[in-house]
Amino acid sequence: MSVEVRVVQTAAEEAVPGQFEAVAGTLPGSPEIQAERRAALARFQSEGLPHRRVEEWKYTDLRRVLGAMPPPVQPTGAPIGPETLAELDAWKIVIVDGAITCWPEALADEGVSVTRLTDALAGADGAGLLEGWQAEARSSILDLNTAFMATGVVIAVPDGVHLAKPIHVATVTTVPEAAAVTLRHAVRVGANASATVIESYEGPDDVSYLVNTTNKVAVGRDSTLTWVKIQRDGTAATHLSTATIDVDQGARLTCAPITIGAALSRNQFAIAFDGEHADVNVTGVQMLGGRQHGDTTLFVDHALPNGASRELFKSVLDGRARGVFQGKIVVRQDAQKVDGRMMAQSLMLSDQAEADSKPELEIYADDVQCGHGSTSGRIDEDLLFYLRARGIPEVTAKALLIEAFIGEAVEAIGNEAIAEALSSLAHDWVVQHAGGGASNGGADA
Amino acid sequence: MTALLEIKNLHVKVEGEDKEILRGFNLTVNPGEVHAIMGPNGSGKSTLSYVLAGKDDYEITEGEVLYKGEDLLEMEPDERAAAGLFLAFQYPVEIPGVAFMTFLKTALNAQRKTRGEGELSTPDFMRLVKEKSTALNISQDMLKRPVNVGFSGGEKKRSEILQMALLQPELCVMDETDSGLDIDALRVVSDGVNALRDAERAMVVITHYQRLLNHIVPDVVHVMAAGRIVKTGGKELALELEQSGYAAFTEAA
Known part of the structure; x- marks a missing residue:
């Protein structure tokens, strides 16, 4: 990554050191971890926020669009459950405003270990959360996360354990004004084991809060992991x-990244093959309206x-969304x-929306x-007419076609209960957006 | 008695183009009647069916279409369907990702809702589909697929007739329903259509060939050429056309 002479820091960048000093004493971890935090902060300060002159951030210029850096959240632990996938039969871990409020004690009976980030960082294991990040996952956003990481879950599925129910880590934000929630998770699946882990994110509309979340995932020999991430943060969130x-x-x-929420979002995944005959299936969906900007960036290293x-x-x-x-x-x-x-495919519901596909x-072998491949197009008028000619009103007909479009990706997750829950989320989105030409989407805050 | 369908001096062109495709088309269809419209390629038969169903791509420059005395051209395609108009497409489209059963149920319940009727329960719906599909030799496998996806030409036409049988329209417009059918499939489709004939329901059968009319026997046969009806007669007119061809009419038009 190129280093350049930086003359002016943005307001967001300038705010960070002061915010760090204000909470440094309360952040979890051994002295070694605290030293790592300071080192990460120093890297962030020298590099600043990612910007468009860094190739992999060219469509998502955080330096320009992140006007302010919200201060670290004061954990409230409000007694509230997630709305997302509330009905799904799963082991639930709920994080409200940065505090863990629901913990699946009984998971231990299944042989699965779950540890709070605060405990993990205090122990000998803490350093493992910071080491071994692939170069393509490293950025000043990761450094910012390392400096401020306060909450998280370390899930370890030992060798030979097959977890029948998914583990659902739900992050719920309720803050009335801007705050930053910084999460560090890890998922480790041993050999010959299997698990499904779902992360979900949701929060209030019109509050410009920030979620900075990271996950270090390892899938062991001959194991199976389904990892679903559903992002439904509020309409003004980052x-x-x-x-x-x-x-x-x-x-x-x-690996299934699903993006529906937030004014601005960036999903960065770096996936590396550490053994032969491994099989990776990334199946993602983003549904954006208004002036939402969603970016999913993926590196796969064979x-x-x-x-x-x-x-x-x-x-x-x-609307004017950019995907x-x-x-x-x-x-x-x-x-x-x-x-x-x-394969990347975009369905454009408006003339002002923009899809950037790269x-x-x-290949060296x-x-x-x-x-x-990459395609983009509008709803097929012939299909729409056929449905309408059978008496199906325009909005319903569009909804059927949009749901059919994303259906292929949702089905590729290979879990019927999750696919059903996602279809229902997609249906709600479509009903809200398929209304017709003048739609502005829900996020035009 | 109000006619079910009255088309008066209809002039239509493709949006953005100058050439008129329908040039003073007139037709009156009463309940219970079966009309055949025959004509050579390019005479405007498919345009007529699309205009009736409400496809966007056409501009009506003159004339009117009354359906049960109401201005049909003012209605949205789905409103026309709910009001009882059905177009059996010449080329039914494939809709990947939309399950056939979901589509049928959505269509049926949407129409019922528009008419102020209650939705059909799932068991009642399943029973209805089973009854109608058996009569049309439509397999369970076909019903499990996405709409028309992987259907053969004949299966697509049977799918159209199944939809017609389920939706019970009052005016059925069939656009070249015989094209792509072998003799056996033609019989199955014709039987399906004939089963729907009654004193209230009218049909407009658009076809290029006379053979369909051996199975679906019309009350009236019209010959269409260059955008208008040039001759009207009884069912024997179809046989006459089979002998003499369309040449005489295209020259006259």
Whole structure:
């Protein structure tokens, strides 16, 4: 990453050191961790917020758009549950305004260990949360997260454990005014094990709060992890998310980033193959309206032979929304017989919406099958007319077609209960947005 | 008695183009009647069916269309359907991702709702679909697929007739329903159509060939050429056309 002479700091950047000193004494972790926080803060100060002259941030210029940096949240622990996936039968962990309010004690009976970030950072294990992040996951946003990380969950599924019910980590924000929630999670699945982990995010409309969340994920040998992230933050919120994911030999990862909320969001995933014959399936959806800006940026690193990856990303864009999808697949020289396919599709509901799709393949091996595609289009008028000619009103007909468009990605998650819950969220979105030409979306705050 | 459908001096062109496709088209259809409209390619038959169903791409420059005495051209496509007008498409579209059963149920209940009737319960709906689909040789497998996806040409036409049988329209417009059908499929489709004939329901059967009219016997046959009806007669007119061809009429028009 290029280092340049920085003359002027933005107001958001300038606010950070003072905010850090104000809470430094209360942040969890051993002295080593505290030293890491300060080092991360120093890196953030020298580098500043990511901006458009950094290639992978060219569509999402945080330096320009993040007008202010909200101060760290004062944990309220308000007694409130998540609205998102409330009905889903799952082990629930609820984080309200940065405080854990619901904890699944009984998970221990299933052989799964869950640890609070505060405990993890105090112990010998703490350093493991900071080490081993892939280069493509590193940014000043990660540094900011390291400096301020206050809450989180470390989930460890030991060898041979198959968890039947998903674990749902719900982040609920209720703050009445701008505040920053900084989360650090980790998910470790041992060998021959399986689990489904869902993260959800929601919060009040019209409050410009910030969520900076990170996750360090490792899928062990011959294990299966389905990781779903549903972002429904409020209409004025900023949501920044970074994940580094390592996939071991013979492992299967399904990674499903779903973006519906926030005025501004960035999802950054770096996925690395640490063993052969692993299978990665990324299936994402973003549904944006108003002036929402959503960016999902994905790096897939085929370092070893015989891996397979599938990336399918669907965007539905209304109003003046801007949907960004960047996907980069790297196939290293030794990674023969890799099968990598990436497809990004956008459905434009308005003339003012914008889709930016940047698929990249970087292939150094000579015996691989890789491909990518990108499409964007409007609702097919012939299909719409056929449905209407059968008596289906225009809005309902559009809703059917939009839900069909994202259905392929939702079904690829491979979990019927989650697919059903997501379809219902999508349906609500569509009913709100499919109203017709003059729609401005729900996020025009 | 009010006619079910009255088309008076209808002039239509494709939006943005100069050439008129319908040029003074007149037709009156009463309840219980079956009208056949025959004509060569390019005579405007499909345009007529799309204009009746409410497709956007056309501009009506003159004339009017009354459906049960009301101005049909003022109604949205879904309102026309709910009011009892049904178009069996010449080329039914495939809709990936929309389950056929979901589509049928959504359509039926949307129409019932528009007419102020209650929604059909799922068991009642399933029973109805089973009854109608069995009669049309439509397999359970077809019903499980997305709308028309992977259907053969014949299956698509049977799918249209199934929809017609479920929705029970008062005016059925069938656009080249016989195209792409083999003899057996033609019989199944025709039987399905004939089962719907009654004193209240009228049909406009648009076709290029006479053979469909051996199965669906019309009360009136019209010959269409260059955007208007040039000759009207009984069912024997269809046979006459089969002998002599359309050439005489296209020259006259």
